[in-house]
Amino acid sequence: MRQLFLLFLFLPHGTFSATAAAGGGCNRRCNGSPVPYPFGFSGDCPILLSCNATASTPQLRTGSTAAAPYPILSFNSTRSTFVVSLVPLCNRTVGDANASLNVASQNGAAGYGVSSQTGLFLGACSGATPKASNCSAPADIMAQLLKTARCVNDTAWTCVGSPPPSIKGRGEFLDWGHVEAAGCEDALTTATVNGIAPAGVPSLEFGVAELGWWLNGTCANATGGGRCAANATCNDVQTPSGAWGHRCACLDGMTGDGFAAGEGCHYGAERSKKKFLLVVAGVVAGVVAGVAAAAGALLLCWVQCRRCKAGRSSSERLAAMRLLSEAATSSGVPVYSYAEVARATNSFSHTHRLGTGAYGTVYVGKLPASAPALVAIKRLRSRHHHEDDDDDAAAAAALLLNEIKLISSVSHPNLVRLLGCCLDRGEQILVYEYVPNGTLSQHLLAGDSGGGGRGRSRLTWRARLGVAAETAAAIAYLHGMRPPIFHRDVKSSNILLDGSLRPKLADFGLSRAAGRLGEATRSHVSTAPQGTPGYVDPEYHQCFHLSDKSDVYSFGVVLLELITAMKVVDFDRPAAEVNLASLALDRIGKGRVGEIVDPAILGGGEEWVMESVRHVSELAFRCLAFHKDVRPAMCEVAAELHRIRDAAPDSDSDSGSGLRPMMDVQIDLSLDGAETVGKKVAVSPVSVQEVWVSDQSSPSTNGSMPRFVA
Template sequence: MALPFLVFAVITVLLLAVGSMPMLCLSSKCRQKCGSLDIIYPFYLKGTPSVNGHPNCGLRGYELECREDKTFILIGSEQRYQVLELGSGVLRIDPLFSNNCSVNNLMTFQLSSTAYRLCSDNMLQLHNCKRGCQNYSIPLPKNYLLSPSLQCQDARPSCCESLQNSLFNNSPDFRLHDFTGGYQNLQNYSIYYECSRFTSWTYATNRSLSIYLYYGLKLEWFIKGHCSCSLHARCKPSYGGHTCMCNANFIGDGYANGTGCDPEFEREQENHSRVTANLTAILASGIVGAACILGIAMIIGAVLFRRRKDRFCSRRAFQWGGSRRENIRSLEILLSGLEPFTYKQLHKATKGFASSEKLGAGGSGTVYVANLEDGRRVAVKRLHNSGTQVAYQHILNELSVLSAAKHKNLVMLFGCSLDSVEPLLVFEYVSNGTLAEHLQRGEEGLDWHTRLNIVTQAADALSYLHTLHAPILHRDVKSWNILVDDDLNAKVADFGLSCLGPSASSDCSHLSTIPQGTPGYVDPEYHQNFHLSDKSDVYSFGVVLIEIITALKPIDFSREKKEVNLATLAVIKICGGTLEDIIDPFLQAQGNNDVITMVHKVSELAFRCLAYDKDARPSMTEVLKELILIRESTTSIKDDSTSINNSNYLLGRIQSS
């Protein structure tokens, strides 16, 4: 009798809760979706109710059509394109409006008299051209030649043209603006090169200088007429019209007739409440037909949850690594010495993972600053690819490395939270940014001695990892992963791609055969033959050495074609005896001969680190030893007793190892 009574009680409570909760329906702001795509103002879906011929949810001329969870837009009066992305002021479309391989979309693509313009962040791929044009060597995915829906035998492009670095940028005969008809059409490409078709990829770099590529043609959109922005939004004039964008720490579309701008944390709370209410409504309708089944399921779920409540992490979280018992056991061992955190605790400490608390983002996850209830300030990494084998491997990598290695120049791991779908790692908070950020501040950046001291400490940490009994390869050494504390000491971070091996030449058999890492830092030999070694970290560190000399970015498409890659540029300058051309002007302005002498010595060391053949590169321990000798080679440093003691300690440790 106990079970039926319990079922009846659960159903009664649910019905009362549903009846007492106000239902959320579509407001006048019309929050619409098509599949996974959010429709934002002034766009609206076809079939939306209208008043006096004007749609309730948007503006006339911005109509979208939703078919089988795919969104389509009519641009101009002829062609309908699939919408791949819709954001504030930007729209990414599939430029191939049909699966016809012979269609000439270069000639028909036309933005004149529309509210759209081409973005410069596009790499055009011109197909079946009778005349030659530019080709760019940028790392594209394996399927980059085709639209996801297009399969044609003649799909290989004749060439690529970047709208950021066009052949005609510096030509007296052609200007890019004229060649694209003021960014309104692409007909001149078809006429000049005699091409029949084009596809496109949008590319961008994030703070870690990783290159991200998205299939499609990126457009800018705007609203014609005077500004109609909401409170807490700013108006940006654009092509005779305008766009609205919310101020920092506010979220929304920014338009007075749209969703406006709300404080970010409040909007997240609102979204959470709306989702909760909608789910409750669905649950209520389901209860009518399946009340008993639901009640029994809830009772069973509650019993199972109670049995597992005393575990630090649920067994479901351990299953990310597979159902094998040894995987679960290995993760339990790593967690045994760490502090337990809950998702709810960290969600609150980061203000709901608000963008205002974001410290940075990389290939493996996004890092937020968090203020714990006990007063501690920590950094929380929210991993990408939640609930997948990839996420499990990142967790295992970071836990394994930071559990096995303890060094003053390695960031400290406090604990983790695995009690939800999203795995979270909690680290010490390093408050003074990254080496990359300091190098890009110009005259407000770091002096030479500080730069040299930071890379010497980073080399010490990497040498320590490479010489452990079970060596550890970092695999993502870069200036963005070298944190700087308030005393300007280095902290090497981000071990999501790291691997442990029985020897320094371990090829890390659990890794993907596709080279991973950040463009500009990846060992070319590893990229060529997929063989990973400790010398791969040495190559990446060589790029960091060039960065402290030049303060230039490892990959920069604004430089000349042959100079996009900083490592290539540095090797050319060093071999040609023209290193002074790329030395950071801030260092040369110091007018210190000792500094310039050390700069040249570090460049020679970097040159050896950047050797294509890994056997020609020094070990990380040899790099550390040379940096110490360079650092102590001037009188200005020798007078510093603290520096002498630290260097003597490091040299002694190197010799003993």
């Protein structure tokens, strides 16, 4: 980028400004075709022209409607002249031509007039007495020469001209007095321009007139738009009125209009191209040399680093990992080797995979006899594979170890327990208790046929009340820790159910653990909101401020799921009801909660169920308040749910634990190295295909915000 900027500094100015419209806002384009300064088409231009939009041709402004316009054929900035078309025309009066071709001053800044190289042919001069300096030609001959019809009553045309200038800057314009002295007032039929052809042969061009321009004032007192550009010369010129003006012209070998307010002066395209190529070659040579030097330095550094790493003995690395393992063991968390974990999962075989979550993949396995019969093994996504990353791997393992210590200090019957970890071979693996009966989401949406996004759950309202009350107690427990732990991803797919349908909240604290792993190798960690659509606290999403009330909002959505058994986000519903929170808040606010209640929980016809549902819906309504300060604390939510559950009548037949587990898992988990085969046997009429699938969290933007608050 820096080299590209230098290229622009060295490039000649004219390369980019050949058609620039400068001059203090002077518009110098006629439908894209430019004219040189001081000409233009707006009031800021010293010499005003009109534009033929159809032909994209500039033309002189005429003061008479009877006179035909004078299209401008070409400009010569070097000589400060331009050529206009003056075709034979019988009704062009001498007065009109004088007014249009001989403008002494325009806008008080500049003017133009017919040059001394132009001769005028005047018709209808029968009553005049031509001077000796003038000549006459028969009208018939001129009509044949110019291929035009003779004018009425014309017998001869009179030619009026001026002698060439004797002094530079004086006599450069046609003496209009000679025209008036010819006595031809009826018509100015045409004109001719004489000059020298490139081959040195005299030339004569009919039907055109050459005009010269100037800016008022001399070179010594030129100001504003009359100043000459760098690399331009200034010459004084005497105008037809006798006053003095000046002209600017570029030095030999350069092109442009010569004015600082215009295009200025620049070299031609060929020379600019050569200069550009020289600059490019110089810059490229410098860049190549710099890159070569930098590559050499990096190569030397890499070789030196390899030598340093090669000098580090494997015993030192083993000692570092041993210290980490001893620290984990001292905190009460068993540390397993990678070989043990790989053997327990048949090398992380797909036959042992339970599901993929936001932070890794979960496998079922069996570790040595000291561990429970079955465990859930979560392999985190952030891993280090290269030998060169030993330092980073050790730092990441140390960070994970700190998080493991914090998570292992949490003990609650409704939280999934951490049973061990693996910090071997750059892997970060956590071992949890195995919860066999799927997730709350699977139970609520089991057998969903797409009809309104509602499943055919077998969970009774009493069982749902128990799940709600015990989950709320677990979240309140996390909020009461010091420092507090914010889950930040509370949802029905993170609530696991055991064989008695008691809830176990999973993935608490893991966001901080997984997010912090990368801090050892990254210099930036985003704090953008992360969560699952439909559960994310709207105020947190706007302000990026995480608090315990964010978990309260997400739990309010879970309460709606328990009441309705509907999907949290369902695009099959009307646009205003895609989000379950929006749909439920509308119905609850209007006192029509009965429209969204899951029919499965009303099948028994018990009056207390609908009354209990109304109380829970009112609590959910409070949890879903937009402003966090209006929402209740999680401890209040837990206390209110326990009160609602305790108010339910006793019933031996309607127990939440009366249902058999939705799934048993029978897997050969022998540790003798034999081929392991996985088999899932559904024992319930409603089969759940994956045991523990913690749905992928969907961040609003890339990044992760820690769930812990110091």
